[in-house]
Amino acid sequence: MLKPKTVTMLELREDAERIVDAVRRGQRMVLTYRGRPAMRLEPISSQSTRDDDAFYQLADLADHRGDSLSNEEIDRVVYGT
Secondary structure (H helix, E strand, O other), rough: OOEEEEEEEHHHOOOHHHHHHHOOOOOOOOHHHHHOEEEEOOOOOOOOOHHHHOOHHHHHHOOOOOOOOOOOHHHHHOOOO
């Protein structure tokens, strides 16, 4: 898979069709908002998600006693990344 490219909100507004086409062809991108990474743009796999994907077990992993976790912390807990 290709290395993620950075794209700004302005670039997305001005050339969304080209950016979407690049993502559909496999280019992963990081969208920045006011100079900071805001989200990932990546193609959706043609493979369907497996029933045992850890994402579907999030409710079982939830612990309402503590503080909320960041997205990065959730990824580490769920996917070990």
